[in-house]
Amino acid sequence: MAMVDIINKKRLGKVLSKEELKEAFVGYFQGEIPDYQMSSLLMAICLRGMTDQETLDLTDIFIQSGEILDLSMVNGVTVDKHSTGGVGDKTTLIVASIVASLGLKVPKMSGRGLGHTGGTIDKLESIPGFRVDLTQEEFIQQLNTVGVAIISQTAHLAPLDKKVYALRDVTGTVESIPLIASSIMSKKIASGASKIVLDIKVGKGALLKTQEEALEISRLMKKIGHYYQREVDTMITYMDIPLGTSIGNALEILEVMRILSNEENNYLVALSKALAAKMVQLGLNISIHDASLRVEESLKSGRAYDKFMEMIKAQGGDISGLRVSSRTQDILSTKSGHVVDMDAYRFGKLSLDLGGGRRTKEDHIDPKVGIVLKKKIGDDVQVGDVLCTLYLQDDAPFIQEDLTSYYTFTENQETKNTDLEEVV
Numbered sequence: 148m149a150m151v152d153i154i155n156k157k158r159l160g161k162v163l164s165k166e167e168l169k170e171a172f173v174g175y176f177q178g179e180i181p182d183y184q185m186s187s188l189l190m191a192i193c194l195r196g197m198t199d200q201e202t203l204d205l206t207d208i209f210i211q212s213g214e215i216l217d218l219s220m221v222n223g224v225t226v227d228k229h230s231t232g233g234v235g236d237k238t239t240l241i242v243a244s245i246v247a248s249l250g251l252k253v254p255k256m257s258g259r260g261l262g263h264t265g266g267t268i269d270k271l272e273s274i275p276g277f278r279v280d281l282t283q284e285e286f287i288q289q290l291n292t293v294g295v296a297i298i299s300q301t302a303h304l305a306p307l308d309k310k311v312y313a314l315r316d317v318t319g320t321v322e323s324i325p326l327i328a329s330s331i332m333s334k335k336i337a338s339g340a341s342k343i344v345l346d347i348k349v350g351k352g353a354l355l356k357t358q359e360e361a362l363e364i365s366r367l368m369k370k371i372g373h374y375y376q377r378e379v380d381t382m383i384t385y386m387d388i389p390l391g392t393s394i395g396n397a398l399e400i401l402e403v404m405r406i407l408s409n410e411e412n413n414y415l416v417a418l419s420k421a422l423a424a425k426m427v428q429l430g431l432n433i434s435i436h437d438a439s440l441r442v443e444e445s446l447k448s449g450r451a452y453d454k455f456m457e458m459i460k461a462q463g464g465d466i467s468g469l470r471v472s473s474r475t476q477d478i479l480s481t482k483s484g485h486v487v488d489m490d491a492y493r494f495g496k497l498s499l500d501l502g503g504g505r506r507t508k509e510d511h512i513d514p515k516v517g518i519v520l521k522k523k524i525g526d527d528v529q530v531g532d533v534l535c536t537l538y539l540q541d542d543a544p545f546i547q548e549d550l551t552s553y554y555t556f557t558e559n560q561e562t563k564n565t566d567l568e569e570v571v
């Protein structure tokens with residue numbers, strides 16, 4: 148069928164066969180279908196949706212465009228984790244260390260940050276010497292010896308998704324439940340782990356804005372996982388405010404070290420423990436109660452911290468070389484009140500402006516910059532209190548903007564509920 152007929156069929160809300168999807172998407176991969184026709188089809192999919200069968204077919208087409216990592220040489224149960232991403236999201240580093248310290252294998256391929264969200268790989272690269280590009284043999288060997296390896300997503304896994312995602316990013320076609328589900332699941336299936344926990348983020352700082360959308364994508368991703376004989380579990384969690392207290396690459400590594408040393412107790416810690424417990428429950432086939440006890444024990448005993456350090460060393464990192472900027476600026480509040488909201492998106496953008504992120508793939512990141520939040524939701528603030536501390540580039544001017552507007556205050560003590568809420 149001609150591409151224009153495939154586009155028209157979807158525009159009219161009809162169901163595309165796998166052959167038709169292949170003609171369009173494989174044709175695009177091979178350069179036979181131009182960007183403008185693929186954009187049009189993607190928009191029709193966004194507006195008309197896809198059936199579960201179409202979503203499964205598209206996932207398969209993405210997977211077949213590249214390699215499927217063979218983890219059969221890894222001794223033990225492999226458990227992967229994926230978060231739909233956010234501001235200050237360093238859960239991967241925390242949960243991977245905990246879960247690997249409990250005997251499971253965590254083969255993690257992560258991405259770099261783009262836009263206002265940070266990437267796990269950029270955070271790890273703030274550690275001098277840390278290698279994110281292990282060969283497949285090194286990756287598998289480290290999984291067998293250390294139990295965890297975190298590397299950059301290779302270009303060989305689901306390369307068609309990569310090409311389509313880049314187009315979606317600039318054509319307003321990211322926010323489609325079947326497209327997001329097939330994009331994420333194709334990479335997870337191709338990465339080879341037998342069990343997968345998905346952290347589905349909902350809220351202002353996330354791709355999915357409502358709980359209904361999150362529930363729908365959770366159902367769909369579990370169905371895709373089931374089709375490929377992978378066990379998938381999901382958690383739906385908030386992404387309205389930055390996670391934890393630090394935003395910025397080296398600062399976030401320091402925060403992970405504090406959390407693994409039991410020096411913090413906040414939503415990020417609770418979220419990380421809950422995700423780790425889900426992975427342990429799935430991986431060891433035990434109750435969530437027992438899994439949670441093991442997670443607590445791993446943290447308290449320092450085993451999770453030791454595992455994090457072991458991974459850094461195995462991948463060539465020298466933690467003693469980690470540096471944050473010495474040029475800091477305290478931001479003082481120009482208002483008083485009770486903090487009820489914070490704008491995760493604006494904080495993410497600020498970190499980007501300070502040099503901590505990239506606007507294009509080629510941009511250079513300064514790992515030493517970022518933001519440490521001193522006031523968060525639930526805190527009382529007086530005029531003149533420090534809201535946050537900025538870590539600036541060595542020669543950067545101080546920020547003149549009044550960052551008080553990033554916070555919402557009320558006079559009463561009503562605090563928005565950001566407690567960890569598991570709904571699936």
Ligand code: URA
Nearest residue numbers: 312326327328330331
């Ligand atoms: N992350 C992905 O990898 N793909 C999407 O479509 C959305 C988020």
